Amino acid sequence: MADFANILTEEKNGLLYLTINREDKLNALNFDTLEELKSIFEEVVDNKAIKAVIITGAGEKAFVAGADISEIANLNEVNARKFAENGQEIFAMIENCHKPVIAVTNGFTLGGGCELAMACHMRIASANAKFGQPEVNLGIIPGYGGTQRLTILAGKGKAFELMMTGDMIGAEEAKNLGLVNHLLPTKAEAIAKAEEIIGKIMSKAPLAIGMIVDCVNAVYLSEENGYQTEANSFARCVKSGDYKEGTSAFLEKRKPVFKGE
Numbered sequence: 001m002a003d004f005a006n007i008l009t010e011e012k013n014g015l016l017y018l019t020i021n022r023e024d025k026l027n028a029l030n031f032d033t034l035e036e037l038k039s040i041f042e043e044v045v046d047n048k049a050i051k052a053v054i055i056t057g058a059g060e061k062a063f064v065a066g067a068d069i070s071e072i073a074n075l076n077e078v079n080a081r082k083f084a085e086n087g088q089e090i091f092a093m094i095e096n097c098h099k100p101v102i103a104v105t106n107g108f109t110l111g112g113g114c115e116l117a118m119a120c121h122m123r124i125a126s127a128n129a130k131f132g133q134p135e136v137n138l139g140i141i142p143g144y145g146g147t148q149r150l151t152i153l154a155g156k157g158k159a160f161e162l163m164m165t166g167d168m169i170g171a172e173e174a175k176n177l178g179l180v181n182h183l184l185p186t187k188a189e190a191i192a193k194a195e196e197i198i199g200k201i202m203s204k205a206p207l208a209i210g211m212i213v214d215c216v217n218a219v220y221l222s223e224e225n226g227y228q229t230e231a232n233s234f235a236r237c238v239k240s241g242d243y244k245e246g247t248s249a250f251l252e253k254r255k256p257v258f259k260g261e
Contacts, residue, residue, distance in 0.1 A: 001043060006033040008058070009040065014051035015198060016044065019058050026065035027057040029112040034090055041093045048260070051206070052198040053101045055120060057113070060187060063105040063129065064113025072138070084143035087112065091119035091145050096217060098210030100201045102194040105129045105180075106187040110168065115142055118149035118179070121213070124194050125171040125180045126187045132168035152220055153179050205242035206260035 001009045001016075008019040018040060020027040044050050057063035075083055094101055094116075103120040105113075109131045117123050117131075133142045133150060141147060142163065151159040154177045162169065174180040184190040201209060211233035218226040237243050241261045249256035 001040070004036045004040070006030070007036045007040065011050065014049060014202065015195070016040075016050050016053045018053055018055045020055070020064055021058045023057075023059040023061075025068070026062040026108060027059075027113070028065055028068045029087075029116070030068035030071055034087060038090045038093065041090070041097060044097060044099060045093075050099065051202050052099050053097070054104055054191065054194050054198070055101065055116070056104045056187070056191065057106065060107060060128070062108040062113070063103070064110075064116055065108040066111030066113055066134070069138070072140070080143075087115070087144035091115060094119045095121075096213065097121075098206075098213055100198055100209065102198065104187065104190045104194050105131075105171075106190065110134055111142070111146075112144055115144040115146040115149065118153060119145065122181045122194075122197065123174075123179065124182045124184065124190045124197075125174060126190045127171055127183065127185050129171040129174070129180075130168045131171075131174045131179060132166065133163045134166035134168070136164060136166045148220075150179075153177070203258075205237070205240070205246055205256075205258045207240050207242050208237050211237055 001011065006020065006022055008021045010017045020029070020033065022028060022033065044053060100122070101120045102122045102124060103117040104124050105117050106126040107128055107130065109117050109129055111134060114131050114133055133146050135141050142150070147159070147163065150162065154162070158177060161167070171180060171183050175183045182193050184193055215226065215230045215233055218224045218229040242258045245258060246256045
């Protein structure tokens, strides 16, 4: 994978570690960082060697503290719409990725950072993580899908409260709301938990994992019949070599060796 100015990448045994690396700016998402994210996930989709992704922020103070305010301050109505649509498109790539993507959140996970974390399939937080959508303090609203995903994850009433007040919540409350899957004392332990979960997922059939992503996301698409998506996806799985391998391995009382085909 190419070198990037704002994101560090490291691949180990099929797992891509992606670190937003603007620690002096609390890892704020500027235009260039978003474009780097887009480029990375375009490669993740096409690169068969990459099986899963963990996203973190550099340092201990922040996962991503938001968007870059110096860039937001110069928006007008026309380019603001493009600004939001561009971020939504990139975060949708993450949400719809057929390979598991886990956010390990530490410190401030605010604004665009909270939206990035919510676009991932799972979130694992360290004890010092703080979540929020404080855009109302700037006279704006979340623009990268936060109004939709926070409502889905935390519920309508709590989403209204958090976005209307701009308040932050701690990691424990985020876990109780369902915003966070697991809560660990430190960032290192949170990364280890993410690695543990991904290790389990990587032992399963890759095609089936991708179909689960499609089916779960279909729940929230009003134009899509999720049950039909499930039936179609089930049929696609049955056509695969992984289905034949999985069922044969079960009957032969051995561990399956999946190839994602």
